[in-house]
Amino acid sequence: MYDLTLIGIGTGNPDHVTFQGAQAIQDADLILIPRKGENKADLAGLREEIIAAVTDTPPQIAYFDVPQRRADDGYLRGVDEWHDAIALRWHEAILTHPGARHVALLIWGDPSLYDSSLRIAARLEPQPMIRVIPGITALQALTAAHAIPINDLGAPYVVTSGRRIRDEGWPANASKVAVMLDGECSFQSLDMADYDIWWGAYVGMKQEILIKGHLDEVAGDILANRARCRADHGWIMDIYLLKKRAI
Incomplete structure (x- = not known):
């Protein structure tokens, strides 16, 4: 069993990461990083820079590809199915590192404001213990x-x-x-x-x-x-x- 920490990282500036957020990154066994295609590769790179800035020995990183959201069957249904698909990608990425006990995601802005990471995390089975580290919002x-x-x-x-x-x-x-x-x-x-x-x-x-x-x-x-x-x-x-x- 593992725990999952959602860490708010502000707008991508390493200076926006709180001391609490930096400590959570240091404590993680595994950090999940999304990939959104070649045109957005530097979004993953910014997360890597933040990890490198606050750790001497970076934790393991597992990358996952973000699925496309369907828009042909209504907005809310499309989002609901999209969240299911992302939760599956998280689960699959975590399974590739069975020894990880402290898993983290770096969340742009703050997990509490206009972000769906908490909704996605609630779909994981088995359900991990979830912790939120607030960050600077946009x-x-x-x-x-x-x-x-x-x-x-x-x-x-x-x-x-x-x-x-x-x-x-x-x-x-x-x-x-x-x-x-x-x-x-x-x-x-x-x-x-x-x-x-x-x-x-x-x-x-x-x-x-x-x-x-x-x-x-x-x-x-x-x-x-x-x-x-x-x-x-x-x-x-x-x-x-x-x-x-x-x-």
Whole structure:
């Protein structure tokens, strides 16, 4: 039997790993690292760099290929089946190292915010003891990079996905909205003249790009930078915060 530790690693900057996270990496017998294709090979490389930065003798590493998510049978069903498939890949990777008792995964951001690692871990059989080491979230990194608070005084904010912005529009009663997991720049579905934006890509990393301003004035810059970075690196991780402008 083994235990499984999910370690939040922030946005990929080794400095974002907490002392507790570094200790958990050092204590692991085996670390699982996902591979998402050749164009995203440096995502695995960044995890390897973090492991090397906090350990003198790195633990064993088991790589697994992330399956493709189906989208032809509804979003929720596609995600559910995808999580089943990923859990199977985790299980198969762990079986290749039968002596491992302390298994870990390095989770981009934090396992508690817009990440499915806990849902996937719950599907493992037999069920290991699961431990979570919190990390810096992309949302924390974004607001710190722009030196802004996420909330307005006495006002709620919402954290949501690009899909829900496209499908449902601006959330009712929200002062600010943080949008994650948005590969389609869904802010374009809003009346852009009504909003301010604080956008960041590769936040906290050496490639960091930050753009802020009236959405209708900077949207073009965001789209152009996003397309260029995706072409240059094969992947991009970005996040943004929107605020409705006072009329």
